[in-house]
Amino acid sequence: MTTTEPGTAEEPGRAGPSRTQRLVMGGAVLLTVLLVGVIIGMLVRLPGQPPAPPAYDSVDVGFAQDMSIHHTQAVQMAAWERDHTTDPVLRLLATDIEDTQHGQVGRMLGWLELWGAPTMPLSGRYMTWMADAPGHDHREPGSSEPGVTQMPGMATAEELRRLRESTGPEMDVLWLQLMLRHHEGGAPMLAYAADHAQTPQVRNLAAQMLAAQTAESEYLRELLAQRGGTPLPL
Amino acid sequence: MASGKTSKAARRNTPAPLKKNSFPWGTVTAVVVLVAMIAVIGTYVAVRSNEQQARAEALAPFTPTAQNPDPSRAIPGIVIKEYPGGSHVGPDEQVAYTESPPFGGTHDQVWAACNGVVYDTPVRSENLVHSLEHGAVWIAYHPDRVSGEALETLKSKVTVPYTVMSPYPDLDRPISLQSWGHQLKLDDANDPRIDQFIAALRLNPNTHPEPNASCQETTLFDQHNPPPYQPAPTPGTPGARAEDESVDPSRPMQTG
Numbered sequence: 096m097t098t099t100e101p102g103t104a105e106e107p108g109r110a111g112p113s114r115t116q117r118l119v120m121g122g123a124v125l126l127t128v129l130l131v132g133v134i135i136g137m138l139v140r141l142p143g144q145p146p147a148p149p150a151y152d153s154v155d156v157g158f159a160q161d162m163s164i165h166h167t168q169a170v171q172m173a174a175w176e177r178d179h180t181t182d183p184v185l186r187l188l189a190t191d192i193e194d195t196q197h198g199q200v201g202r203m204l205g206w207l208e209l210w211g212a213p214t215m216p217l218s219g220r221y222m223t224w225m226a227d228a229p230g231h232d233h234r235e236p237g238s239s240e241p242g243v244t245q246m247p248g249m250a251t252a253e254e255l256r257r258l259r260e261s262t263g264p265e266m267d268v269l270w271l272q273l274m275l276r277h278h279e280g281g282a283p284m285l286a287y288a289a290d291h292a293q294t295p296q297v298r299n300l301a302a303q304m305l306a307a308q309t310a311e312s313e314y315l316r317e318l319l320a321q322r323g324g325t326p327l328p329l
Numbered sequence: 330m331a332s333g334k335t336s337k338a339a340r341r342n343t344p345a346p347l348k349k350n351s352f353p354w355g356t357v358t359a360v361v362v363l364v365a366m367i368a369v370i371g372t373y374v375a376v377r378s379n380e381q382q383a384r385a386e387a388l389a390p391f392t393p394t395a396q397n398p399d400p401s402r403a404i405p406g407i408v409i410k411e412y413p414g415g416s417h418v419g420p421d422e423q424v425a426y427t428e429s430p431p432f433g434g435t436h437d438q439v440w441a442a443c444n445g446v447v448y449d450t451p452v453r454s455e456n457l458v459h460s461l462e463h464g465a466v467w468i469a470y471h472p473d474r475v476s477g478e479a480l481e482t483l484k485s486k487v488t489v490p491y492t493v494m495s496p497y498p499d500l501d502r503p504i505s506l507q508s509w510g511h512q513l514k515l516d517d518a519n520d521p522r523i524d525q526f527i528a529a530l531r532l533n534p535n536t537h538p539e540p541n542a543s544c545q546e547t548t549l550f551d552q553h554n555p556p557p558y559q560p561a562p563t564p565g566t567p568g569a570r571a572e573d574e575s576v577d578p579s580r581p582m583q584t585g
Contacts, residue, residue, distance in 0.1 A: 123359045130366040137373055151389060167490045171444055171545040178548050201541050204532065211394035214532040215489050217524055244488075259546075259553065 148210035155297045156212045157224025158288035159203040162304075164215065165246055165281050166196040166203075169274065172250065175258060176270045184318070185267055192274070192311070202300065221246045225287050247329060248280015268324035275315040276327045278308045391528040398535035401511055404525050408512045414462050414538030416574040420556070424455055425564040426572050430469045430497050431458050432507040434572035441555060442546035443467075443493035447484050451558030452495045456550065457507075460493055463542035464532040467507040468523075469497035475504060479518035486523065491532050491544050499560055509537040 112120065149155035173193035180186050207214050216223075220242035245251075250258070250273050258269055285308070288301035319326065391400040401407050412433030418424060424435045431454050440459035441452055457467050468483055475483065483504070487494045497505065502514040506523065508530035513522060534540045546552045562569040 119356070120359075123363065126363060127359075127366070130363065130370065133370055134366065137370070164489055167444060167544075174543075174545050204541070208393075208534055211392065211396075213389055213392045213528060215491075217528050219485065219488060256553070 149293055151212055154224045154291045155294050159207050160216050161221045163200050163203045166200045168249055169277050170197045172273055180267055182267055248277040268322050271315055271319040272324055272327045275312055278312045280329055391525045393533045393535055401529035404522050406513055410510050412510050418570050422570050423562050424572055425569040426561040429499055430505055430507055432512045433510045435570055435574045439549045442550060442552040443544040444490040445487050446493050447487050448495035451498055453556040453558055461507055461509040462538050463544055464537040465491045465493050465544055466527050466531045468494040469505045471500040471503050472496035482518040
């Protein structure tokens with residue numbers, strides 16, 4: 096029985112392959128072509144495909160986390176001034192800063208959500224994403240850990256308390272001083288992200304923040320000088 | 330049929346085994362190539378998904394993602410309850426909370442300032458529950474059972490926005506963490522579950538009702554002189570508002 100089986104395929108008696116063989120061969124060729132296609136598809140990223148989200152230790156994630164916290168304090172100080180000043184010029188400026196930076200925080204938190212990244216750094220250390228830049232090694236003196244525990248320009252709890260406890264022109268001057276220092280302290284972070292973030296939208300927003308805040312810092316200086324105040328050291 | 334074939338083979342004078350041997354080589358090669366390709370694809374897919382999983386697991390198992398919207402479910406001891414948001418009371422009303430400390434439900438119209446605020450005195454729960462609705466994590470501690478280094482450790486967690494801490498005199502354990510609809514009670518300030526709770530729930534857009542709502546102090550809440558804590562009335566006490574009042578548009582507003 097078994098010896099006759101191989102012969103069955105040769106029944107047409109021709110030298111070429113049988114109908115079954117051709118079918119099998121055709122199927123195999125088709126399958127091979129399909130699998131080659133699948134492998135090529137695995138290796139090649141289509142132009143329309145979104146890029147992989149930035150890693151947790153990327154500039155993009157670090158900037159979005161830290162700048163959200165930095166901005167949140169500016170929003171907090173601006174809201175306080177808007178609610179308590181009697182100076183219409185400062186109330187308008189405070190409202191502008193509050194609205195702008197609150198919206199920017201929303202954008203950055205939205206990106207972090209889309210990237211599946213933590214909303215805020217858990218380590219309690221900031222600016223670790225700037226550690227490898229020449230001249231930007233934000234290590235604190237005596238600390239071997241990268242990053243800092245307090246970002247430049249941030250008001251201390253004591254300074255915020257003084258702001259809340261002051262009134263009138265004294266409050267206005269202190270607010271201008273704190274906001275000016277806050278803008279200036281954030282500038283190196285903005286500049287670094289504008290240059291080094293991998294996501295074009297992150298670079299763009301950082302550059303826009305930098306341009307707007309640099310111009311606004313000039314305005315804050317003017318307003319401070321008009322009210323007899325001097326800038327705080329960074 | 331069989332006889333005809335035998336005669337054909339005999340006529341050709343070719344040894345049959347040779348033909349039999351030569352035939353399967355093409356098939357064998359084809360099968361081997363196909364199996365190899367399937368193996369390559371399979372391995373690639375398996376390795377890739379393993380890598381992604383390992384990365385996610387190693388870097389932030391408690392970070393909310395689209396695949397894992399509430400990572401706090403993996404924290405041992407977590408208590409999770411469903412609360413509707415939005416129901417408010419006035420400054421002179423009390424809510425008959427059934428949890429102590431409360432972690433959701435009806436609350437004051439004004440939230441407690443929660444941008445990294447450490448309160449030294451017990452604060453009115455109705456205001457703090459509103460802060461939870463805005464995405465904050467509230468660290469409550471028993472003032473007689475947590476002090477010194479342990480207290481400093483807890484305070485060190487409250488340096489960033491959307492984090493607030495206050496003593497809670499009626500606490501049945503040394504430490505209790507609250508997020509909207511989530512609570513974790515602990516004995517040790519160095520318990521790793523504290524960071525896990527904060528990572529999983531602070532500003533988690535999937536677990537609190539009002540993303541991007543504020544934590545800053547308002548003109549209606551004095552951060553340096555907050556309304557004091559009062560024990561919650563038992564449910565059914567005359568004048569006390571229910572914890573689970575839902576916002577029903579067909580019902581007239583009860584607050585003045």
